Amino acid sequence: MSAKPIIEIVNMTKLYRMGDSVVRALDGVSLRIDEGEFVSITGASGSGKSTMMHLIGCLDRPTSGSYLLAGERVDKLNDRKLAEIRNRKIGFVFQTFNLVNRTSALDNVILPMVYARRGGNTRAMAMKALERVGLAGRARHRPNELSGGERQRVAIARALVNNPPLLLADEPTGNLDSRTGEQILKLFHELHREGVTIVLVTHEMAVAAQAQRVIRMKDGHILEDRRVDHEYRQELLASGMRATLHDHVLERPAVVEDVP
Amino acid sequence: MFFIQIILMSLRGLRANLLRSLLAVLGVIIGVGAVISAMSILEGTERDLRERFESLGSETLMVTPAVARQAGRAGGLIQTLTVEDAEALLDPKRCPHVKAAAPEVSGMVLAKNLSRNTEVTVLGTNEAYAEMFNYRVAEGQGRFLTRDDVASEQKVAVLGHEVAQKLFGNVPPVGRDVRLKGIPFRVIGVMEQKGYIGFRSVDMQVCIPITTAMNRLFGIKRITGINVRADGAANVGLATAEIKRELRRRHDIRLREGAQDDFNVMSQEEMQRQFSDVTKIMGFVLYSIAGISLVVGGIGIMNIMLVSVTERTREIGVRMAVGAQRWDILKQFLIEAGVISLVGGGLGVVIGFGMTDLLTTTTENLVRTHTSGAVIAYALGMAILTGVVSGLYPAFKASRLDPVEALRYE
Structure with a gap:
């Protein structure tokens, strides 16, 4: 296992002001994730996992603490620098896909390259990214002409197109039926095998159990940070709400065929 | 490429909400139409006057009876x-x-x-x-x-x-x-x-x-x-x-x-000067009317842009997430406002030509008009300027959105 860290968070705190009271969304969290890892962050709503996602994704800045992303200190960067970091170092996958509906799948994938001011043949690069997620044939379609699974694949292609060192997925299967969700998770496994570092934020234990390592959060703290072995997986599934639906996937996680 | 993409995208957006867009740019259409008509009338009149004075020749003087003045009031001719x-x-x-x-x-x-x-x-x-x-x-x-x-x-x-x-x-x-x-x-x-x-x-x-x-x-x-x-x-x-x-x-x-x-002597030059004062006043009035129409048009654009920014809050969040700078978002909405008003301006030019033509025909050439390329360019320029100025606030608002909030927006 490579020991090169991609995320190094030390004593990170995030406070929100809600009217007169202050909410401690993250309370002194430290965390290290290495290159090539597939990590889940899980917890009930209000546990701080969304805040964690926003901070890891450089969508927000911590109130205190330090954050090194791929060796670069990012906790105190200005908006401009943060946008640049998001563009180059992080690929986002969202629950609701968040594609720009008025443009084609291809244009959606091109978008991060546009903001990166990348020259060269961006169309060809976008096509390659779509091929990687098995959607080359749908490049010209608008998001509303695609199924949920296809949309999420477009979003993954978009997340990968700038070759970021980190793929950050926020409930990527939350809006998909179980079979499509499995396919997306299978794609994650494939990408992981190809060397992509994946951080998956989810409240579903069964989904979280797909990762190599699960970080469970509660009340702004890390409750548990553990490698997933067979025993732990069973435990997670037992506590998961949709465990039964995912059982059979787990028995053969890498070889689910696409159903024509 | 970014620029062209944004233009294409805003045109698509316009087409998607055709009626709303049309209502929003109505002000610009009327404004540009008014600018074109006003400038055409003014330029036509000025040309007309210039030709008339030139037909007199610069060596010409006119001796005319003076206007009788009694206690400062104008009376008949002497x-x-x-x-x-x-x-x-x-x-x-x-x-x-x-x-x-x-x-x-x-x-x-x-x-x-x-x-x-x-x-x-x-x-x-x-x-x-x-x-x-x-x-x-x-x-x-x-x-x-x-x-x-x-x-x-x-x-x-x-x-x-x-x-x-x-x-x-x-x-x-x-x-x-x-x-x-x-x-x-x-x-x-x-x-x-x-x-x-x-x-x-x-x-x-x-x-x-x-x-x-x-x-x-x-x-x-x-x-x-x-x-x-x-x-x-x-x-x-x-x-x-x-x-x-x-x-x-x-x-x-x-x-x-x-x-x-009991008489007046006036040179061609003096007569021309007197009339240029008249055309100046006329110009001021016409431009004011045209200007007001454009301001109203600008309000229409601002309104549609504000609606658009609100509707697309999530899209803005997504763009920010994939790396758009605040400046990119600002630019996008400014270009969109410019494109919308340019489309309105284009329609306004057509309307302006129509109004000018109608005026000439109904007055049987008494009102002379002249629509030059410069007039059209000026009117379109004004339309784009109106659009961009009106789009400034909505675009600024869009660019200041918090990415986390924007992504959460339902």
């Missing part, structure tokens, strides 16, 4: 000018810089040839008039008035181009009779087509000796003005002074004793 005044101006000792003088009286009269008749302006003048304004007799169509015609009070007439057409058609009029107020006049010449001299449309004019006009046709003793030509444009000032001195002497006006001139 009609004291006579044919003899006009002749006196030709005295080389008293007025060395006056080259020619043509006195005039005029009135609307019914002209008749057999069963055809038409309303014409009869201009009583002398032999100097035609040459003074470079107004020529049509090729092979007789001659203009002579000194003898004026001296012997001949009942002869020189027809304007259109008068000849209307009364005689294809028949050569020279040698035939035309009846003015029932009195027969022998046609001695037909003038070439000219348009106008100053503010007089000479093609619908009939020139007769001033003596005949005063004594036989109108029965008046005073003339309505004297057209004077100075001997060179540089000497207009000198000629003006000479004319004033001579007329004061003749009319026994003593300024030192508090008397006032």
